[in-house]
Amino acid sequence: MENGQSQAIGAWRGVSFAVARIDVLAAEDDLLVVGMLQKDMAGAHRGGADAVDHALHGTLSRLREGGIFTSGFGETLMLTRPAPPIRAATLMLIGTGTALGGNPEAVGNLTGLAMRAALQIGAASVACLLGWSELYLPDALVAPCAAAMMRGALAAIDAHDGEAYPMKWTFDIRNGAAEPAIAAFREALAAWR
């Protein structure tokens, strides 16, 4: 993965977790997961989806506007073989609805959805840019959201019908709140064991 410096978090049933500042254009993973809002809201930062959409010359926003992918909460769209400059083998868009911000349970559920998809397609490396850059999280919610994301991923692994196999899963970190998030990821993983 061509991302910012990666920090290992730990592993669970064959899935090794790390955190990094994910560069959506440089990530060469099997699967790049990006959250997308249902509509552009005044002043809202679209983060990863915005960067991908820009790189794909507005494809994502036009698909959404045309009703092909509405970005409703939990709606998913896989795009195989996205055009350069996207390097990931498959791009997975996850609809985050209209107001995901600050709801750890919702973020956790969507992370579980992404993990299930990754397991189903047999991805060996995943970059998950689902929430952080989409949300203006108050400091108090950074750790609960990180913990919920980790729990969502772990629950999906446990629920998977099949044997574990090696996968590298990277959560995106940014917003200047990396340390509390990393600590929360680690604590949630330790508590799960």
Next chain:
Amino acid sequence: MLTRTSSGRAPARVTAPIRILLVDDHMLLREGVRAVVSTQTDMEIAGEASSGAEAIDAYARLLPDLVLMDLQMADMSGLEAITAIRTAAPDARIIVLTTYSGDGRAIKALRAGAMGYLLKASLRNQLLEAIRSVYHGGKHLDASVATAIALHVLDEDLTEREVSVLTLAAWGNSNKQIAARLELSEETVKGHMKALFAKLGANDRTHAVTIAAKRGLIEL
């Protein structure tokens, strides 16, 4: 980077395999897909059909988890079959597997209820990936098709009359002949031509036919 999924490994399954109905009028294609699916433990071919009518019948009889549907078939188009299946079974999960990369057919198929659209040139693991993700409720598009869709999804659609006019033009009919065939005045046909030139960004009728055929807006 770790090993890519092109290894085609199948997650070991404890639950029942995904039952697939394969619809294509070319036996060789069906054999190829069957061979790919047979290597996977989490999916199986539940049945095959070589026409749209057979597909509708087979769907009702087999109730598969997922349909792989060709678009171009002799008796009934895949689009009509998708519409019929989804009318009878609104939750039917259908992936179009086609040679057509134009946006016209893709948009129609997705609006008819298809949840995936793949090209027959797709790699083996892309097909398997699509089957798994659509089975679990997601949508799956070849990215080149998604790009083509995005370019035109917000355009104004051609009307049925405009499609009829352009199809007749594609077969070499003059405006006068088109007017006679459709029982319209020649002026009305000219009006339709002007409107569809504008919608397609075409300079003349040949250009319009070329664009529409390439995008899958008319059948030739």
